[in-house]
Amino acid sequence: NAGVTQTPKFQVLKTGQSMTLQCAQDMNHNSMYWYRQDPGMGLRLIYYSASEGTTDKGEVPNGYNVSRLNKREFSLRLESAAPSQTSVYFCASTPQANSYEQYFGPGTRLTVT
């Protein structure tokens, strides 16, 4: 099992450009999450998908959209990138069973100039 995979690992965008961050998990988990990590801020939830076909806003959703394409894949889209979106983005998943444990991908480091 690869666990949670994310592509790309690194990306540089110019202000106003768009891009999609991809996330996939092969653990048959129901719930998936997107976080951003900024120095001194911990991890903040952007969007989550409790199950296939549903998505909900987290703490910092402005400037982002998501798609839960199927049970395996959960993508994050920046329609018009801004320098404030420079961050490290993590995808995570959880079985939605009784463990509550989230499994994290390796992250995508995004720089917006």
Add this chain to the structure above:
Amino acid sequence: AQSVTQLDSQVPVFEEAPVELRCNYSSSVSVYLFWYVQYPNQGLQLLLKYLSGSTLVKGINGFEAEFNKSQTSFHLRKPSVHISDTAEYFCAVSGGSNYKLTFGKGTLLTVNP
């Protein structure tokens, strides 16, 4: 709503010394508590979790934590640290539906020779 406070942003210690990383939480519902570790340029990895039962929880790499409901704390301890324990440590709480985690801002543990 729930929140997590990690009382120290940085903790420097010498190799083989004991360490305690402090975490306090607030929540209006029963909680599940977690400690995650993030090594440089990597994703987050679960160290240990408290869901129910014994309040002393043992995790990987010799770490343990104690859930104290009256003090709303979940401090992480290790009796003797190694250079390889240098990493950032995150405390997290989950207590609601949708299995969302709320993270603290992290504590950078630096182990010096």
